Amino acid sequence: MNIFHGVTLADFSTMRLGGPAAHLTEIHNHTELQEALAWASAQTLPVIMIGGGSNIFWRDEGFAGLVLVNKIVGYEVFEEDEQNVYVTIGAGENWDSVVARTVEAGLTGIETLSLIPGSTGATPIQNVGAYGQEIAQSLTTVEAFDVQANSLVNIPATDCGFGYRTSRFKTTDRGRFFITHITLHLSRGKLQPPFYPALQQYLTDHNVSDITPATVRQAVIAIRNSKLPDPALVANNGSFFANPIISQGQLTQIQADTSLTVPHWPTQENLVKISAAWLVEQAGFKDFHDPETGMATWAKQSLVLVNESAQSTAHLLAFKQKIVDAVQAKFGITLQQEPELLP
Numbered sequence: 001m002n003i004f005h006g007v008t009l010a011d012f013s014t015m016r017l018g019g020p021a022a023h024l025t026e027i028h029n030h031t032e033l034q035e036a037l038a039w040a041s042a043q044t045l046p047v048i049m050i051g052g053g054s055n056i057f058w059r060d061e062g063f064a065g066l067v068l069v070n071k072i073v074g075y076e077v078f079e080e081d082e083q084n085v086y087v088t089i090g091a092g093e094n095w096d097s098v099v100a101r102t103v104e105a106g107l108t109g110i111e112t113l114s115l116i117p118g119s120t121g122a123t124p125i126q127n128v129g130a131y132g133q134e135i136a137q138s139l140t141t142v143e144a145f146d147v148q149a150n151s152l153v154n155i156p157a158t159d160c161g162f163g164y165r166t167s168r169f170k171t172t173d174r175g176r177f178f179i180t181h182i183t184l185h186l187s188r189g190k191l192q193p194p195f196y197p198a199l200q201q202y203l204t205d206h207n208v209s210d211i212t213p214a215t216v217r218q219a220v221i222a223i224r225n226s227k228l229p230d231p232a233l234v235a236n237n238g239s240f241f242a243n244p245i246i247s248q249g250q251l252t253q254i255q256a257d258t259s260l261t262v263p264h265w266p267t268q269e270n271l272v273k274i275s276a277a278w279l280v281e282q283a284g285f286k287d288f289h290d291p292e293t294g295m296a297t298w299a300k301q302s303l304v305l306v307n308e309s310a311q312s313t314a315h316l317l318a319f320k321q322k323i324v325d326a327v328q329a330k331f332g333i334t335l336q337q338e339p340e341l342l343p
Contacts, residue, residue, distance in 0.1 A: 001032055001039070002025060002026070003023050003036075003039070003066070004023070004025065005022065005024075006020050006021075006022070007020060007024040007067070008020055008021075009021050009058040009062055009063065010058070012053045012058075013053040013057045013237075014054045014231035014235060014237060015235055015236060015237050016307055017057055017058065017235075017307060017310060017313045017315075018057060018059065018060065018062065018313055019059065019061050019062025019063075020062040020063075021062055021065075021066075021067045022045070022063065022064045022066070023045065023065065023066040024066070024067040024068075024069065025066065025068060025069070026068075026069045026071045027049070027068045027069065027070055027071060027072060027092075028071045028072060028073075029072060030145075030152065033068070033178060034145070036068055037145070037178075039066070040065065045064075045065040045066050046063075046064070046065035046343065047067075047068060047147075048063060048066075048068065048175070048342060049068040049069075049070055049121075049178045049179075050067060050069055050070065050342075051069075051070050051091070051092065051119025051121050051122045052094070052117060052118040052119045052122070053118075054117035054118035054122075054231055054237065055118055055122055055126060055238065055338065055339045055340065056339055056340050056342050057237060057316065057339055057341060057342070058313060058342050058343075059341065059343065060313045060314055063343045065343070068178070070092040070178075070179075070180075072090040072091050072093075072180055072181070073090040074088065074089065074093070074181065075087065075088075075089055075090070075093065075098070076089075082188065083188050083189060084186075084187055085107055085185075085186050085187065086140065086183055086184065086185055087102065087107075087184050087186060088181055088182070089120045089181060089182055089183075090120065090180070090181055091119060091120050091121025091179045091180050091181055092119055092120070092121065093119065093120045094119065094120075095116055095117070095118050095119060095120050095122070095123060096115055096116065096117070098110075099217065100217070102184075102186055103213040103217045104214075106188055106212075106213060106214075107186040107188060107213060108186060108187055108188070108189065109133070109137070109138040109184065109187060110133060110135070110138055110184065111213040111216045111217045111220070112130055112132055112133040112196070112199065112216060112217075112220050113128060113129070113133055113134075113135070114217045114221050115220065115221050115224045115225070116128055116238075117231050121179040121180070121182070123182065124136075124139060124142050124160060124167055124169060125167055125170050125179070125340075126165055126166070126167070126170065126338065127162045127163065127166060127167050128165075129164075130220070131195075131196040131199045131220055132195060132196035135184075136157060136160070136162035136167075138184045138185055138186060139160070139182060139183070139184055139185075140183045140184065141157065141182070141183040142154070142155045142157075142177075142181075142182050142183075143155075143181040143183075144177035144178055145177065145178045145180060146176060147175075148176055152180070153177075155177070161173075164242065164267075164273075165242045165338055170340070190211070190212075191211045191212065191213065195216075197265075198223060199216070199219060199223070202219045202222065203215075203216075226300065227300045227301045228298070228300070228301055228304060229298055229304060229306065234298075234306055235306065235307035235308075236298070236306045236307065237305070237339035238304060238338070238339070239304060239338055240303055240304065240305040240320065240337055241276040241280065241303055241336065242336050242338050243273045243274060243275060243276045244274055244279070244333050244334075244335065245267055245272070245273050245274075246271070246272060246333065247270055247272075248270050248271070248272055250332075251264055251274065254331055254332075260282070262274055262275070263275040263278050274333075276303055276335060277301060279327045279330075279331060279333060280297065280302040280323055280327065280335075282330065283326035283329075283331075284326060285297050285302060285322075285323050285326065286302050287299040287302075288302075289308065290319050290322070292318070293315040293316070293318050293319040294307065294309035294310035294311065294315055295307060295308065295310050295315060295316055295319035296308050297323075305319065305320065317341075320337065
């Protein structure tokens, strides 16, 4: 086990901000994970596990403990029958490569989650979703090391506490589980409409009539590439704010007060999801470049906060707060950030 000391954490977040880690090591299997945890315990150090760094950013103070970079790989397929297929994936696998592999096999269930950056192990934490799918719909089991039980456990999807862009791994049990593998239930068969509006519009505009996992993946990649910056080239964490879920009454009141048509989608009974990007733009932050903080909103998607020249996480948080305060003042809605601030 190679442990590095005084590592710059800005290199382990696609936002490229943050202070140093006291210690950092890569984890490739269960044995290395247990060895690293034992080492940290002997030093009485806190531990954090990360993946690709696409949905996290670090405090300027850094982390005075041990950072584990998840590099656990693996891809095992179990075919229950001609239609139902289970795939167990190492948490350190690149997520988009996993989606590509399932699509190549003709499997459906995660094709609209194409081109989401990061590692597989991060997907249950955030309950990642896009264009009508979310990981909770396909996931059956999470394998993780439980620091309370000091052992590997298998957690069924029904016990993951999934919600909109959240889970127990992000909330009530934050820091308790280190995810090592996940298992997905995928299927073979034709995809049936209705599709998510933006996806359906693309399919219609491009005369795509043969709706397969492969054609849907191609469509999603095209849509995302047209709107979102590549984190390898532009420092960002993807969508920074979640779409708020409000009551139908709140929506009606906002539309009455502003005389504006608010983009929204029905969710549960008497609840609607509204566009956070629309809120940000209406609050005056469309293609906004802030000289005070060095932060900006991406011209093609206002939910993406871009680090143009920020020197610290404090600058990012100050810019975030400007947007949150402006939306709150105009609409009475408090935006919630999606990427996690560590530690």
